[in-house]
Amino acid sequence: MEQKNTANEMPDLEVLFELADLFKVFGDSTRIRIMFTISDNEMSVLNIAESLNMEQSTISHQLRVLRQNKLVRVRRDGKQIYYSLDDDHVKKIIEMGLDHVLE
Amino acid sequence: MEQKNTANEMPDLEVLFELADLFKVFGDSTRIRIMFTISDNEMSVLNIAESLNMEQSTISHQLRVLRQNKLVRVRRDGKQIYYSLDDDHVKKIIEMGLDHVLE
DNA sequence: TGAACATATGAAAATATGTTCATATGTTAC
DNA sequence: GTAACATATGAACATATTTTCATATGTTCA
16 A cells, blocks of 8 residues: 655745745734635725724735735725635635634 | 525634634744654654754744644653644644645 | 825834744753 | 753844834726
8 A cells, every 4th residue: 555645745945935924924813804804795995994993004004915925806996995805715724723723 | 594604704803813823833934844844753852953954942942832832742752852743633724725825 | 187085005113023042951871 | 969961941132023104096076
């Protein structure tokens, strides 16, 4: 029988850095809250800010981080810009984490 | 039909902080590398350090973080202390992240 | 075009984080 | 007990990160 190799082989260093960078994005409560806020429906920046009772600027800065890491989708409609989670992938990562936290 | 509720309901603030803290642990390349290093077999602190070509102290500090977050198991055998990943849960979180990074 | 509104961004300040060095603690074997 | 080895830890330093403030950019509508 072949040896099972369940993603245990160490990936390239570069990939590991990317991986750490990805988790770093999830490692901030403001960004986590934003992600939950827009996980059901897209939302404008101001709406997110109001919803979390935080400054527009703070949200905008963090949305940029999410954007740069391709974790959110962006859609402009007139003056507002609507953000939503990029894909179910993102939700799954969060759910995995939640499982661990809640267990 | 009832409304589907796919973990989208915002958990308590406290839980969100814990969640962010958990991901924060994954958000450092040294810790990620340690986790990969011990994902197959348990390893002593010095072995991990040598394997990653880093200082014993650095590894020890980071292992503490992993310990505090219950991501590793610890076993003492004589002078050495052996670390291994706590459960498959941890691997799954990493794999989820890898999927996103590699896609 | 200009006023009003929504979002983005640069710089500064406050805080958090990671690594190193020196050293303490714990274990074994003599 | 003491020497030798393995690991842990505190303090200091360097770096990174988050938030705020002020302001720039982009859009709509009159």
